[in-house]
Amino acid sequence: MTGKKHYLVLLFLSLFVLAAGAEANSYWQRISQGFDNRAFVYEQRLEKDTERVEIRASIPQIKGTLNEVWEWEVNDRILECVETFLQEVEEAAELAPAESFAFPYAGYVNYEVTLNQGGLLSLTLTFYQYTGGAHGMTYLEGINLDLTTGKTLTFDEVLGSPQERELLVAVINDRLAEDPQWFFIDKFDEFMIGEEQGFYLQPAGIVVYFPLYEIAPYAAGIQKFVVPLQ
Template sequence: MTNEAQQEINAVFKQKTEKFVTESEKSANNRDASVEEHKYDFRQDFLVTFNREGILSVVIDQSSYTGGAHGSTVREGLTFSLKSGMQLELGDLLKADPNYKQTLDNMLKERTKNESFADVSAGLNAKPDFYVREGGIAILYQQYEIAPYAAGFPTYEFNFSELLPKGTNPFVSFSE
């Protein structure tokens, strides 16, 4: 990885962290000091889901508790080219199939239509949350987006072999 690529990736992580810190401080400062409450809690965690073939994919959880029955968490998948530092979108990995959006939309609707927690058949969002995992990708939905809080983050995994023409390497342009 070049220094420039590393700086690009670190800038994204720094921007996301600084935004979360600012929002957390604002929320904490808006609390009603006259009411005895539980302490507020803000936390950011990450997990590297893939780091090879010129690709880095990370899942970031930003959690906050400001009172009530439970806190809330926002989960975001971030995928980067280690060659350029560019943050990748789903189309960058699945470009070998020009119909990948329709294919994924149909597959998601099929998988979600029989879920016991949702009356919704959820398809592919305009800008889906995703991350790379060994052998494929995972599409995730936020808490409450398609299911109740107790369902967490509904996540659906797809192998590249399901999504791309046989023999296609989704990483070829990133690992050269």
């Protein structure tokens, strides 16, 4: 009887470990092995030119999900985010002294669909603004959606286990070792991961990115690191 109990305990623990592993890697499996989604992304454009400012925006809008209300809410949030950014650029142009306009101010927005399969949709928004000075600034925003649940994926959900974090740290440190002249830091560790760490999905893996000036100078650009799916 004791041996049977021991066997059942081991069996339960084994099943628990397998279930936990399957749950932890389920997003990875859907990224690499999922079928194409029914949903798609179409473009909405905004353009405006004045003496003071140039606006060019290519805005993603989602269509074809099974929940039209949720779809509308997501599209509205994306549109609001872009419009707020462009409004700030326009307001800066209106408030700037006329003599400061060597070049018109500019606000550009573009997007890229990086994954649309396995019930997951990932895309990036790239924001560029020029409001005077030596150069403009570029910002990247990853949007990662689970179309089956209506959830926005978090960093911890796709790269939350110790093994996954170790892999990310190793990928970053390999790049630091290859090109140390391009970085502010000599070594990366898990504690440098931000509370709202930016990432997006693509078939080859999970891309983790860092804004301009965070770990590298402006000339090095936005730093992106691909964590391969294993």
